[in-house]
Amino acid sequence: MATLPQRFDPEQYQAVTREVLAAHRDEPGALLPILHDIQDRLGAVPPEVLPLIAEDLCLSRAEVHGVVSFYHDFRASPPGRVHLKLCQAEACQSMGAKALTAELQEKLGLQLGETRPDGSLTLEAVYCLGNCACAPNAMLNGELHGRVDVEDLLDLLEEQEARV
Amino acid sequence: MNSPITVYVPRDASALSLGADKVARAIVAEAKARNLDVQLVRNGSRGLFWLEPLVEVATPAGRVAYGPVKARDVAGLFDAGFLDAGEHPLALGLTEEIDYLKRQQRLTFARAGITDPLSLADYIAHDGYRGLKRALAIGSEAIIAEVLESGLRGRGGAAFPTGIKWRTVAGCEAAQKYIVCNADEGDSGTFSDRMVMEDDPFVLIEGMTIAALAVGATEGYIYLRSEYPHAEAALQATIATANAEGYLGDDILGSGKAFHLHLRRGAGAYVCGEETSLLESLEGKRGEVRPKPPLPAIEGLFGQPTVINNVISLASVPIILDKGGAYYKDYGMGRSLGTLPIQLTGNIARGGLIELAFGITLRELLYDYGGGSASGRPIRAVQVGGPLGAYLPEAQFDTPLDYEAFAALGAVLGHGGIVVFDDTVDMADMARYAMEFCAIESCGKCTPCRIGSTRGEELLEQIIVARSEGPQPGRIELLKSLCDTMLGASLCALGGMTPYPVLSALNHFPEDFGVSQDAAEAR
Ligand SMILES: Cc1cc2nc3c(=O)[nH]c(=O)nc-3n(C[C@H](O)[C@H](O)[C@H](O)COP(=O)(O)O)c2cc1C
Ligand code: SF4
Ligand code: FES
Numbered sequence: 001m002a003t004l005p006q007r008f009d010p011e012q013y014q015a016v017t018r019e020v021l022a023a024h025r026d027e028p029g030a031l032l033p034i035l036h037d038i039q040d041r042l043g044a045v046p047p048e049v050l051p052l053i054a055e056d057l058c059l060s061r062a063e064v065h066g067v068v069s070f071y072h073d074f075r076a077s078p079p080g081r082v083h084l085k086l087c088q089a090e091a092c093q094s095m096g097a098k099a100l101t102a103e104l105q106e107k108l109g110l111q112l113g114e115t116r117p118d119g120s121l122t123l124e125a126v127y128c129l130g131n132c133a134c135a136p137n138a139m140l141n142g143e144l145h146g147r148v149d150v151e152d153l154l155d156l157l158e159e160q161e162a163r164v
Numbered sequence: 165m166n167s168p169i170t171v172y173v174p175r176d177a178s179a180l181s182l183g184a185d186k187v188a189r190a191i192v193a194e195a196k197a198r199n200l201d202v203q204l205v206r207n208g209s210r211g212l213f214w215l216e217p218l219v220e221v222a223t224p225a226g227r228v229a230y231g232p233v234k235a236r237d238v239a240g241l242f243d244a245g246f247l248d249a250g251e252h253p254l255a256l257g258l259t260e261e262i263d264y265l266k267r268q269q270r271l272t273f274a275r276a277g278i279t280d281p282l283s284l285a286d287y288i289a290h291d292g293y294r295g296l297k298r299a300l301a302i303g304s305e306a307i308i309a310e311v312l313e314s315g316l317r318g319r320g321g322a323a324f325p326t327g328i329k330w331r332t333v334a335g336c337e338a339a340q341k342y343i344v345c346n347a348d349e350g351d352s353g354t355f356s357d358r359m360v361m362e363d364d365p366f367v368l369i370e371g372m373t374i375a376a377l378a379v380g381a382t383e384g385y386i387y388l389r390s391e392y393p394h395a396e397a398a399l400q401a402t403i404a405t406a407n408a409e410g411y412l413g414d415d416i417l418g419s420g421k422a423f424h425l426h427l428r429r430g431a432g433a434y435v436c437g438e439e440t441s442l443l444e445s446l447e448g449k450r451g452e453v454r455p456k457p458p459l460p461a462i463e464g465l466f467g468q469p470t471v472i473n474n475v476i477s478l479a480s481v482p483i484i485l486d487k488g489g490a491y492y493k494d495y496g497m498g499r500s501l502g503t504l505p506i507q508l509t510g511n512i513a514r515g516g517l518i519e520l521a522f523g524i525t526l527r528e529l530l531y532d533y534g535g536g537s538a539s540g541r542p543i544r545a546v547q548v549g550g551p552l553g554a555y556l557p558e559a560q561f562d563t564p565l566d567y568e569a570f571a572a573l574g575a576v577l578g579h580g581g582i583v584v585f586d587d588t589v590d591m592a593d594m595a596r597y598a599m600e601f602c603a604i605e606s607c608g609k610c611t612p613c614r615i616g617s618t619r620g621e622e623l624l625e626q627i628i629v630a631r632s633e634g635p636q637p638g639r640i641e642l643l644k645s646l647c648d649t650m651l652g653a654s655l656c657a658l659g660g661m662t663p664y665p666v667l668s669a670l671n672h673f674p675e676d677f678g679v680s681q682d683a684a685e686a687r
Binding site for chain 2: 028029030031032033035036066067070071072073074089090091092093094095126127128129130131132133134135137139142143144145146147
């Protein structure tokens with residue numbers, strides 16, 4: 001994942017948005033694919049692009065904002081370079097996910113839902129990764145890791161930080 | 165060696181999460197270093213997850229298995245001659261003879277773990293697309309008759325007869341009809357949809373194509389949750405192949421019939437698994453639940469008649485068409501016919517996918533298959549059917565897996581997920597979590613769910629804080645009446661069924677709420 005400034009370069013996001021709109025605007029119900037494509041490319045759906053989308057799809061800004069804010073996935077600013085999601089759902093709880101989360105939060109000095117100020121790491125909750133027979137689970141920059149403990153996670157984080 | 169030896173390392177996300185890619189790379193490197201001719205196949209998973217990564221070798225006697233294999237075990241496996249089924253501490257013998265697998269009745273999952281999921285040739289060599297060919301030959305009415313005959317009920321949770329849904333859509337006059345596959349699989353404790361999509365995706369494509377022929381639809385959507393990137397990649401690849409080879413597109417196998425299949429990614433909302441919320445989301449809107457009627461079968465996607473079915477429901481159709489509804493119906497009990505892909509998860513020694521005829525008991529699953537808890541401690545509770553499913557105590561472990569038997573207990577089978585908890589579980593906290601989850605995921609359309617879940621969470625927090633100080637009948641009464649309101653007045657099952665886990669936890673484990681067993685029964 002590329003490092004992204006918190007402020008988006010208007011030329012960049014406008015160009016990306018135009019390309020994405022051109023690719024999808026003729027699909028029925030195109031709004032979610034458009035938002036996903038923008039987020040895949042920019043790491044976020046910057047609030048600045050909402051008017052562009054609204055105008056193109058003949059929707060009101062309020063409608064587009066309503067959709068973006070409904071879904072947990074869409075974010076206004078990009079996540080940290082390392083993005084760790086910890087599963088908090090029942091099957092992972094049955095294998096100690098809560099204690100694991102608490103311990104990791106303490107070791108990292110970061111709570112679920114927070115990003116380090118330097119943008120190096122985001123910690124997030126997720127509710128089931130479909131790997132419930134191998135709990136507890138985590139997803140690190142899109143990669144699934146099963147039966148993890150705190151040491152595994154700290155090692156994986158170190159490895160990722162070295163990589164990005 | 166003249167011909168290469170085939171070695172299988174799964175590409176399923178669970179296997180990958182336990183290091184399958186590293187194992188695959190180590191096998192290739194080691195074979196090269198030893199000048200051995202190995203052909204690596206990335207198969208699907210057999211679903212024996214405590215043994216993943218499960219490496220298999222093709223031998224004249226059949227496929228032999230080794231597992232769980234770590235990358236550091238690979239050199240030792242070569243030393244032990246695993247390419248000739250050599251003895252090794254990780255050796256499991258012939259894969260098909262592994263008890264857990266051998267005792268299953270795999271119909272929907274007949275190919276999972278056996279084939280290369282991305283290979284159309286492999287799919288066809290293992291009886292794939294026989295159902296579609298028969299469907300093309302017999303036509304709409306006879307297809308629906310087979311599905312009705314099979315007794316198949318929707319595997320997404322509500323257990324509505326699939327054939328009746330299809331008949332309704334087939335009977336509608338409309339310029340455009342749709343087939344929508346619900347691949348939102350948000351329930352904790354479930355992964356059977358994911359396995360179909362990663363380990364045998366063509367069977368879902370085939371099932372959707374048969375549904376399209378049955379009802380006269382030409383457009384289809386798979387609504388896939390965003391937490392499943394591997395399934396997304398597998399579906400993209402196989403949909404492209406099916407289009408290129410004439411199994412999808414304008415002219416399916418030269419029949420003149422068209423079916424165009426699109427893949428859409430969800431965006432992390434649990435409620436979008438509810439069918440009308442899913443349709444709203446596909447239309448590019450907020451995933452708010454629609455009041456019913458109208459049924460989606462009559463006014464569904466973009467206001468048109470729409471079949472919306474779960475992945476497993478659709479993936480069970482090809483074998484029903486191939487072998488006949490009567491063959492499928494022979495499995496099961498009562499009005500629960502056919503097989504259920506059960507997912508045994510959580511605190512369990514041998515977790516995995518177990519496809520069996522309806523009727524097996526929880527106890528057999530937990531102990532004969534599962535081998536008891538993973539922690540070695542006594543099993544105290546299981547939650548069946550996802551976050552909206554009831555908790556069952558040991559006293560109910562002899563219940564057979566059957567829709568009606570579960571309903572009689574105030575429980576549900578749902579999508580077939582079983583989450584196991586040992587005796588360290590705090591059931592009041594699980595009840596609190598059920599309310600918390602409902603509050604996080606509520607679509608906000610109706611008050612009992614939107615406000616009630618937050619109120620319920622607060623109330624359970626108070627109960628947990630005060631429970632050591634003795635009974636708190638006031639708060640417990642309040643919790644019950646709140647649950648009553650949610651049960652009776654919510655628009656959909658998210659608000660309407662969150663009381664299931666909450667009340668079952670309270671009824672079966674009152675001691676965790678500071679209520680004595682006698683007091684709970686007297687009430
Ligand atoms: C909150 C909620 C979440 C649901 N999630 C799913 C899901 O993830 N997958 C699914 O197939 N059905 C889910 N359902 C059930 C669907 O509404 C619907 O019954 C199902 O897709 C119909 O397909 P079937 O008849 O093949 O089961 C959910 C229902 C509710 C109320
Ligand atoms: S019960 Fe909850 S999720 Fe369902 S419609 Fe009402 S607010 Fe939405
Ligand atoms: S509950 Fe954590 S992966 Fe399913």
